[in-house]
Amino acid sequence: xxxxxxxxxxxxxxxxxxxxxxxxxxxETPPELPDQEWEIRTGxxxxxxxxxxxEFFKTGLITSINKVTGSPRRPNSLATPTxxxxxxxxxxxxxxxxxxxxxxxxxxxxxxxxxxxxxxKTFHVEGFQLYLASSAFxxxxxxxxxxxxxxxxxxxxxxTPSSRQSDSPPSPSRKxxxxxxxSIRLRQTVTGNARLGGKPSExxxxxxxxxxxxxxxxxxxxxxxxxxxxxxxVYDALHLSMSKLIGGTGPTTTNGxxxxxxxxxxxxx
Numbered sequence: 001x002x003x004x005x006x007x008x009x010x011x012x013x014x015x016x017x018x019x020x021x022x023x024x025x026x027x028e029t030p031p032e033l034p035d036q037e038w039e040i041r042t043g044x045x046x047x048x049x050x051x052x053x054x055e056f057f058k059t060g061l062i063t064s065i066n067k068v069t070g071s072p073r074r075p076n077s078l079a080t081p082t083x084x085x086x087x088x089x090x091x092x093x094x095x096x097x098x099x100x101x102x103x104x105x106x107x108x109x110x111x112x113x114x115x116x117x118x119x120x121k122t123f124h125v126e127g128f129q130l131y132l133a134s135s136a137f138x139x140x141x142x143x144x145x146x147x148x149x150x151x152x153x154x155x156x157x158x159x160t161p162s163s164r165q166s167d168s169p170p171s172p173s174r175k176x177x178x179x180x181x182x183s184i185r186l187r188q189t190v191t192g193n194a195r196l197g198g199k200p201s202e203x204x205x206x207x208x209x210x211x212x213x214x215x216x217x218x219x220x221x222x223x224x225x226x227x228x229x230x231x232x233x234v235y236d237a238l239h240l241s242m243s244k245l246i247g248g249t250g251p252t253t254t255n256g257x258x259x260x261x262x263x264x265x266x267x268x269x
Contacts, residue, residue, distance in 0.1 A: 032215075042211045044100065046184055047070070049186065050153055054151045056151050060074075063101055064093065101219075102217040105127070105131050106220050108221075108222050108223070112225070119235055144195075145196075146193060147195055148191075148193050151188055154187050155186065158184050160182050180214075185207075186209065190205065203226060205225070
């Protein structure tokens with residue numbers, strides 16, 4: 001079945017290559033970082049999330065840092081990305097900047113109540129540009145509906161596997177895999193006042209960010225829960241927004257590498 005024949009409502013756009021957690025050796029495989037550099041990179045990413053997510057509605061999503069100072073870099077534009085021949089290709093990073101997200105970063109969310117067809121059980125968005133576009137859509141929509149939006153990071157837990165005692169020492173490869181399993185569980189409280197009527201609203205969002213054991217970049221972002229859960233109208237708006245972003249009513253291949261992916265239903269995920 002061709003990509004164009006699938007329905008965009010699956011919202012499972014992904015690149016042709018899987019996330020970089022367990023890459024196969026190839027010329028395109030990113031080089032593995034030394035342990036110390038990997039720890040520094042993941043630590044910087046955690047710092048960026050903790051410091052910049054509270055300013056999300058003012059600055060947009062912060063996705064890179066200054067290599068020398070480690071300080072977060074603000075985006076050059078807060079506009080929602082639009083389709084162009086290079087839209088789905090990895091962005092060109094200035095020499096003095098370092099990303100905190102993988103080019104193949106994957107976002108997923110499973111609503112607590114399964115939505116009616118044609119919506120999938122689990123929503124998937126894969127690829128940095130689509131991840132960035134999704135964040136821009138959320139920011140723009142919330143700013144249109146609410147005033148005085150505020151974000152607080154109320155909980156941040158770093159998860160790493162505990163060292164297991166063994167009679168025999170682990171092999172070097174085993175040691176690397178264990179030491180480089182790192183994720184963070186993050187809780188945000190979002191508050192705002194409805195522009196229509198002024199009613200105050202509050203949402204609690206629990207997410208898990210997982211780091212690549214190879215690059216130290218964030219390569220998975222799972223939204224575990226949103227309370228209260230979004231109304232179906234939000235998904236309808238997201239469907240429409242992504243349709244306009246890619247062009248037409250469904251996904252199409254554009255200029256080869258510009259859209260080199262597929263749609264996933266996410267059912268059974």
